[in-house]
Amino acid sequence: MNTILIKSASVVNEGQISVNDVLIKDGFIAKIAPAITEPGAHEINAEGLHLFPGMIDDQVHFREPGLTHKADIFSESMAAVAGGITSYMEMPNTVPNTLTQELLADKYQIASEMSLANYSFFMGASNTNIDEVLKTDPANVCGIKVFMGSSTGNMLVDNEKVLENIFREAPMLVATHCEDEHTIQTNLALYKEKYGDHITIDMHPLIRSAEACYISSSMAVELAKKYGTRLHILHISTAREIALFDSITPLKDKRITAEACVHHLWFDDRDYATKGNWIKWNPAVKTAGDRDAILKAVLDGHIDVIATDHAPHTIEEKEQPYLQAPSGGPLVQHALSALLELYHQSKITLEKIAEKTAHNVATCFNIDKRGFIREGYWADLVLVNLHDPVTVTRNNVFYKCGWSPFEGQTFQSEITHTFVSGNLAYQKGKFMTNETGKRLAFNR
Template sequence: MNTILIKAATLVNEGKIYVADVFIKDGLIEEISPEINRSADQEINAEGLHLLPGMIDDQVHFREPGLTHKADIFTESMAAVAGGITSFMEMPNTVPNTLTQELLADKYKIASELSLANYSFFMGASNDNIEEVLKTDPAKVCGIKVFMGSSTGNMLVDNEQVLDNIFREAPILVATHCEDELTIRTNMAAFKEKYGENITIDMHPLIRNAEACYLSSSLAVSLAKKHNTRLHILHISTAKEIALFDAVTPLAAKRITAEACVHHLWFSDQDYAEKGNLIKWNPAVKTAADRDAILKGVLDGHIDVIATDHAPHTSEEKAQSYLKAPAGGPLVQHALSALLEMYHQGKISLEQIVEKTAHNVATCFQIDRRGYIREGYWADLVLVALNDPVKVTKANILYKCGWSPFEGQTFKADITHTFISGNLAYHKGKFMTNKTGQRLAFNR
């Protein structure tokens, strides 16, 4: 369909909440008005529903190529669309690691054929691929990913001169995973000496502790200040790190920005007893005080965006002992639902959710015509019923891995419609798979 008219929706956009009609033509928002009387190929009565700009998730691991027993671009983009995520940026620690422009192009080709959501892919950095990194096109690629601490994959950049070179020469935004590897290895050795192979999940935030995060994040910030690098630090997990960031400078002028993830805003170390390895992430979920400080940092502007770090593993992999179980979990289907639950709990406003999941991501990454409900922008939109409860069960989990850390949770809000570049891709459990998403473009 070339035209869609959304009637009487309650828009949440740019700090305001108001009722309006929205007319979409050829994928773009053509008109926003209190009342639009135009014929359309499809008319949607959105009375009583809230219309949000779709969430732009700046950190996902969709596992393709090479790890598709865990997830793939089709299944995870489907789960993302059902969860109100209209665009994603995917990480380079697939197999093989995305360390050449040719391998990066391969991922874009897969997404162009299979992704239901809009997409971009990070170029990966290693200790020996600076020449490939420097070929990255700022207008067509979201950024460069640097693991300043090992996570999944083998992409640890631990050569100080290489790090300095990357920060000095990077043509676009550098996104970092910050955990100090020496601190983690030292802590792990001490725990193994004391407990042998019987280390348990509750020790995870003590091994990958706040000091490891702060040492690495502060190094990244110092390098960025030295070279005026456009730095974006991913998944802040500690209260201590928040002071590294500026809450005063307008976002568009910031050279250093930060991201919080849904799991660090929702869970604390008190949840390990019930959830076990299902909430084993790197960086680790830490104390309730850390969780509360991260939320405060989101609300006061020290932390600029909220993302998922969606990183699925199979149930069998997660069922292993702590030392063998991989870190990461699936989140894209339930991230917006969890944030809307936090709204119902009085922790964050609808305007702030939209700001941190859509507006600010578009601004941080300089995304072309997305992230806002504006005339002339792509119609990446989500309709939600704020008071239509949905329980997360095995039967309605869409991730290829088949599980969620939120299983058993009842969320008060339901995501009813998701529009991807003007295409109604999802409606109340049904998907329209006739169109794929678009490659994100950047105004750089």
């Protein structure tokens, strides 16, 4: 199916919505016009449907290698494609941690054989691998990931000299998880002294506090300003952190950018009463005031992109008591659906969703020929029916872990078709697995 003609779609792209046909040839968008005729093309009638650029998720944990009882690249890329995510950037805290160029190459090899979506992988930084980090090729790797807070294995970077070296020498974008470990451990010790092993999930945002986030984020911003680093701070979870970022335009001129995640835009600390460990994330879901401030910052440009931080764990792991239950949850299948629900609630426009999930991600990471619906660009596209409700149940999730924090939620919109590099990869519950996604390239 090298030639596909999408007819009469409401195209959501670059601040506008217009009804157009879109012709796909050999993986690329060949033509966009009100009326296209192409003999022999496979036609898809998109009248009444909205066509978005595929979501580019700049933060996922697909758990391969080493943690494949929770997830793997095939299963999670399949769920991502069902959710309208056509490209992803995966994190290095797998087992083993992605701390050498050889281990990084191994992940790319797995994805080339198994990923239904387009892919890139972050190179991981530790206190001891600066030489390996500096070998990373900016043209074909999305970035360097620095955990300025606890993580799996040997990935906490808490040596100030090492941090300075990374920020000074990094040849490319540095993405950071910002939570101050000393503050978290001090808070945890106080709660253990008071409650012993009976700490409950509602205390999570008090232990992994707003102060812990701000201390670490402000340090990262200070270092980036000192050394001119291209810094991208992940999963902003507090109102206080927003003041660290500018809303300057154009985006391509910003050296310090920020990401919001779907769960921090949707849930707040009142939801712990019903959701419990299912919404235990790091950084923690915090107050309704934090949630609302993050959405405002997304809309006014202080926060530049929206992502998922998809990080699945098994049901058995999440059902453990608070102190044993791991942080993270599966989100890629329902991220776009949740954002479209915010549209139905008049909290965000369709144009802004396209901007924050596709256009701006491509711009922030200098991704080559993706993130926009333009002639000559890769055909990474998603068709959505805004008025076909779907209720999330354990029977209709594609995650390997088999659950979703959105269980019981009815979304007003259905993702009907997903095109990955011109391939119709998903259509109404069915997957076409004959093609894999492409490795992302970067104009750096």
